[in-house]
Amino acid sequence: MITLQKTIRNKIGDLDSVRDLVSTLERSCDLPAKIVFDINVVLDELISNIIKYGYSDDAAHEIRVKLSATDTAGEIGIEDD
Numbered sequence: 001m002i003t004l005q006k007t008i009r010n011k012i013g014d015l016d017s018v019r020d021l022v023s024t025l026e027r028s029c030d031l032p033a034k035i036v037f038d039i040n041v042v043l044d045e046l047i048s049n050i051i052k053y054g055y056s057d058d059a060a061h062e063i064r065v066k067l068s069a070t071d072t073a074g075e076i077g078i079e080d081d
Contacts, residue, residue, distance in 0.1 A: 002028050003068040010051045010061040010080075018043050018065055029069045039067075042076065050080050 006021045008014035019040055026036045047063060055061055066077035 001068060001070045003066065004028075005064065005066045007062050007064045008047075010055060010063060012048060012051060014063075015044060015047060018047060021065060021067060025067050025069060031069075035074075039074075039076070043078075046078055050078070054080060 002025065004021050004025055006017060008017055022036060022039050022043065025031065025039075031039075043065065047065070050063055061081050063078065063080045066075075066079075068075040068077075
């Protein structure tokens with residue numbers, strides 16, 4: 001099993017580093033392009049919704065992203081403060 005983690009701020013521009021994390025997973029697990037595309041869509045939607053609607057203030061917040069994969073399964077975890 002491979003597990004990758006990244007903590008980003010609640011800024012839309014930080015989504016690029018999440019896409020980089022997915023690219024690392026792609027290379028490590030030799031994922032098909034369709035799966036990579038789907039993972040990126042899911043993460044973009046979930047994280048952008050957290051950023052846009054999850055906070056009642058303009059303060060800096062942390063969002064932790066965890067990607068895990070085996071030969072037969074994958075898991076995405078997102079946690080915010």
